[in-house]
Structures are given as structure tokens and as C-alpha cells.
Amino acid sequence: MQQANRVKSHLYHVKSFLQRFALILLVILAFGLMLLGKADNVIVSVGQKVLTVVMVPVLEVLSVPVNAVKSYAGDVQELAALKEYNQKLIAQNQEMLEYKKQAKLLKSENEKLAKLLNYKKPPKAKSVSARVVADPGGAFAQSILVLAGREDGVSKGDVVMAKDGLAGRIAYAGEKASQVLLISDVNSRIPVFIEPHGYRAVLIGDNTPKPQITALPEKAEVAVGDKVVTSGDAGVFPAEIEIGVIESKKDGIIKVKPLVNRDRLDIVNIIDFGLKGILENIKCE
């Protein structure tokens, strides 16, 4: 009886101590996490593991009704435009057949020239398709979670493409799911070429849907509508992947409209081009 009272008294003291110093304790803990999270990869990877292991199954369940509604809405829209689609497809098919003939000729010519030059081909890219299971919206988050992980051959640094162009790269590969850093994220830096002149620059995200161009040569003149593609510098992305077009130039700020529409990201293609660039030395969890 006495022991039970002693335990109760201890618990009461611990509780009142915690209540009194809760604010200081939690504020220190939060600042500690912020500082350590910057320096220590272990803490961040624990968070990422919680996200991919614990939350992904819950998100999968919750996304069922959302996907169902989206699917029905899509079906209705498609039905309404069926005739128009059909005509477009017939025209496209004709065009493709012409391209196929030209491609065959070019392929055989290319093979002959490669043989003459003794050209060594780069490794074949491996790709995996994955569904987007979480898209944390808001002004502060520009990353998505996809349902493919190390089990499917995905690894940190892999390139993530949507059907229109570059979407981002794998920031963390979990067992079954992976985190994608979108090109619009504030931490994204991509070396690019601006075509048609081929100026080198860097595309940086600012957490808005339209990333900015920086580090452009002083005398470079770019115009609205110029195409932005990866340059392949730093060896993270291969060259010539389409990103977007220059949308505006105002007060020295050049904004790029990505070809990929984040709101329509549903299925993405994760491609391992065999390039790990500067990420090669960073240990992947």
C-alpha cells in the first residue's frame, strides 16, 4: 500500500514537472530537431521511414474514394469527347506511320556511323512506373510520395518523369514507397540549357508552381517561349530532358512554366539512367 502511494507520488511529481517545463522542453526539442535535422541524416531518415512505412498504407486506404471520384469524372469527360478523340487518333496514326519509316532509315544510318566511329553506347536506362499516393499540398511542400521503392529497383537520385517532361528526382527510396523532390521545391537545383542558343543556367525552385532561372551568363539574351532542357552537368540528370518554357521576364526574375502539371500527376515514370553524379557518395538508407 505504502509502495503504491510512493509510486503515485512519484508519478504526480513527474507530471507536474513536465507540465511546468513542457513549453521550454518542447521548444528546445523542436529547435534541436531543426538543427540536428540539418546536420544529421539519421534523424531525417527516421522521419522518412515513418512516412514510407507507417503512413503510406493509411494514405493508400484514404485515397481510394478520391481516386474513385476522379476516375468517374474522367470517364464522363472521355465519353463526351469520344468522337473527337477518335478523329485525332486516326490523324496521329497516319503521322506516326510516316515517322516510323523515317526512324527506321535513321536507325540503320546511325548504327552504321556508330560502327565506323567505334562508339560506346551508354548503359540502358531502367524504368519503373508508379502511382502518386500523396501530394502534400500547400505553399511549403513541393514533394510527392510514390508507390515504388527499393523493392522495385528505385534508388536515391533516380529521375522522375511524367508524360510531358521532367517532374523531379527521388530524394528518399523506402522499401515500398519513395519520396520525390519536385523541380519546384525550394531545395531543387538543376543545371539547364536554354534553347535555341544553348545558354547554360541553373533552374531553382522557390516553392511556387513556376521555378526560376539563375546563374545565366551576363550577356545572355533569353526570350519568352524559349525551351528549357537539362544540360547534363553534375551528372544527376542526363542531357536534353525537357523541363518547360520561359514564361516571363520581370525585374531580372526569369520564370519557367514546367511542362509537367503537378495537379495532374497521377502516374510517374522513375528512370535509372545509371547517373548518380554528386549524389554517389551520399549513403542511401
Place this chain on the structure above:
Amino acid sequence: MNALYELAKKVFYLTAPFLLVVFLELVGALPIHMPAFSSVAPPLALIPVYYWAVHAPWRFGMFQAFFSGLLLDILFMLPLGINALIFTLLYYFLNRLRRFIAGKPFYVSWLGFALFGTVALMAEWFLVSLSSRQFIGFAGVLISDVFMIVVYPLIALLCYGLIRLSPEEDYE
């Protein structure tokens, strides 16, 4: 059987406010596919944290506010600790000032949320910018803030309903 029902009721009483916050955080992370919505989606979880801090702090403590924020950081892949700090400080100040808001007409609570919610978002904008050493887009934060203030009555109604479902008198 009656004891089991009572236990279930008590567990619901103790966990429902926190679970509502977690649920709204998860809903906020779902891909909605609405044009131009992703970059301005409101942080819904801030609403119940405000509501519990002002109207029922005995059901949702500072530690729960901290862990809700931490979970949001993990889920939204933000630098760890940012939302944990904001939710904790928001809870603390609201708890101190709740006598000016609790028990008053609904519009006072709404105005209070407009003020504190805006301050919380500005703080988050500042901390995220500081963490990335670059100012992030501000317009999206403002639109997100407006959305959040507009949906406040809906979530507040949900919180109110939750309180009515398991009144605290049962556990006094």
C-alpha cells in the same frame, strides 16, 4: 459488456481530438488533382489545434500539439521541427489568451483564428525560408491563409460535434 463500452467511450474521449488532427493532416496530403490547388492548399490541421487550445484544452495538451506538428513535418516532408515548434507556441499562447475567445460568440472565435492562423503561417513561411536560405513564394501562403480562414467554420463544426459526442461531464 458495459465495462467494455465504458472503456471504448473513454478511449474515444481521450484520443478523438488528436486523431481528428492526424486525419486532417492525412487528408491534406492526398492527391486531389484540382487545377492550381496543390500550391495553395490550406493546412487544415491548424484549425483543430486552434479549436482545442481555445475551447477544450483539457482534451488536447501541449504535447499532443507538438506531436501533431512533428507528424505534419514528416508527412509534408518539411524540415523536422518547424510545425512542431509553431503548433507548440500557438497552443501555449492560445491557452494563455483563451479567456478572451472561449464562451464568446462564434465570430470572435473565427476572428481569433484569422489572426492566430495568419501569424502561424507567416512564422512557417519565415522558418521554411530561413531553413532553405531563400525566400519562398509569398503569394501562395496568402491564398492558402484565405482558404484556411474560409473553411474554419466547417472544421470548427466538426470539432464541436466531437465534443458533443463525448461530453467531458462523463469523466469528471
